Amino acid sequence: MTTHQASRRSPAGEFPRYYQLFDRPDRLRGTAWGLWGPADQLGTLNHLTPARVLEARESILTGEVIPLNLPLTEFEPPIIAHRGSIQHTVFGLNDFHRDDRIDNLFLQASTQIDGLRHFGHPDHGFYNDADPNGLVAGKPGLGIQAVAERGIAGRGLLIDVGAYRDAVGRPIDQATNEQIPVADLDSTLEWQGSTIRPGDIIMIRTGWLKHIRADANRSDGALRSPGLSQTEESAAWLWDHQVAVAASDNIALEAWPATDSKLTVQAELSGAMPASSHTGMLHRILIPLLGLSIGELWALDELAAACAARRRYDVFLTAQPLNLLGGVGSPANAMAIL
Numbered sequence: 001m002t003t004h005q006a007s008r009r010s011p012a013g014e015f016p017r018y019y020q021l022f023d024r025p026d027r028l029r030g031t032a033w034g035l036w037g038p039a040d041q042l043g044t045l046n047h048l049t050p051a052r053v054l055e056a057r058e059s060i061l062t063g064e065v066i067p068l069n070l071p072l073t074e075f076e077p078p079i080i081a082h083r084g085s086i087q088h089t090v091f092g093l094n095d096f097h098r099d100d101r102i103d104n105l106f107l108q109a110s111t112q113i114d115g116l117r118h119f120g121h122p123d124h125g126f127y128n129d130a131d132p133n134g135l136v137a138g139k140p141g142l143g144i145q146a147v148a149e150r151g152i153a154g155r156g157l158l159i160d161v162g163a164y165r166d167a168v169g170r171p172i173d174q175a176t177n178e179q180i181p182v183a184d185l186d187s188t189l190e191w192q193g194s195t196i197r198p199g200d201i202i203m204i205r206t207g208w209l210k211h212i213r214a215d216a217n218r219s220d221g222a223l224r225s226p227g228l229s230q231t232e233e234s235a236a237w238l239w240d241h242q243v244a245v246a247a248s249d250n251i252a253l254e255a256w257p258a259t260d261s262k263l264t265v266q267a268e269l270s271g272a273m274p275a276s277s278h279t280g281m282l283h284r285i286l287i288p289l290l291g292l293s294i295g296e297l298w299a300l301d302e303l304a305a306a307c308a309a310r311r312r313y314d315v316f317l318t319a320q321p322l323n324l325l326g327g328v329g330s331p332a333n334a335m336a337i338l
């Protein structure tokens with residue numbers, strides 16, 4: 001099935017479908033650039049309209065609150081080597097006072113949101129054609145402060161593809177970078193009896209986080225995690241459902257590392273740019289071309305148990321990143337209200 005066939009079947013109302021992004025006069029093909037204005041810094045967070053936030057209150061049934069954050073120190077040693085360990089110092093100016101300080105805090109080392117600065121596309125650049133020279137500390141372009149100043153709130157929808165695959169006798173192989181096709185997301189929604197709505201903050205639970213937390217060898221340098229397939233079908237599915245944020249319990253939302261990906265870019269194919277760990281990543285479409293903020297390493301197991309028990313997978317969801325001028329990402333500070 002081609003991307004265009006897949007996306008024509010998706011519910012999208014008046015909003016342009018993924019395939020239509022390839023046919024917008026005066027716009028770079030396949031991008032959402034300009035759709036929310038030439039200076040837009042929020043991308044798909046624009047789907048979180050006040051009307052949709054208000055509607056999301058229908059998802060609160062009991063008032064139970066489930067935080068979705070791992071400890072900042074969850075991964076010791078770090079699972080991504082260059083994101084080192086924090087050093088936390090508590091000190092006092094006198095015997096009856098305490099302050100504290102964190103050094104070496106990598107904002108994407110634990111439960112996180114990746115903002116729109118995180119990835120550019122090697123052939124096309126950063127979201128909304130942002131000047132890469134402005135994507136530095138202390139400057140605002142595509143910084144996480146834009147998200148913090150807006151706040152993230154709305155209908156959250158857990159898509160427990162890990163539980164679905166267990167239930168149908170096809171468990172996800174958590175020790176591999178298995179690519180999960182969007183057909184499995186559709187099947188999971190049907191199995192759960194859930195309907196995805198425009199503006200949803202989706203949370204894809206693969207089960208990998210539970211697996212890795214129990215794995216004593218997790219820092220052996222051969223990190224692998226199952227996740228969304230590196231295909232345009234994945235991008236089309238997220239876009240056409242008008243997802244506001246796509247979060248997951250794995251390391252990169254998509255399968256990691258990307259291997260044999262059809263998304264390898266022209267610059268790498270031509271040799272103009274050396275291959276790297278980012279070669280073939282779906283990130284390069286989702287973040288810079290579509291303006292989609294991504295959540296990773298979200299702690300979804302307790303939420304999954306609660307959703308299964310109440311047989312409803314929609315929640316009221318908030319996530320408030322740090323208000324850091326020019327930040328690339330942030331701890332997610334996410335919580336579900338059931």
Ligand code: UVW
Pocket residue numbers: 108114251252256283296
């Ligand atoms: C990886 O590249 C593994 O993830 P991130 O989006 O946190 O950089």
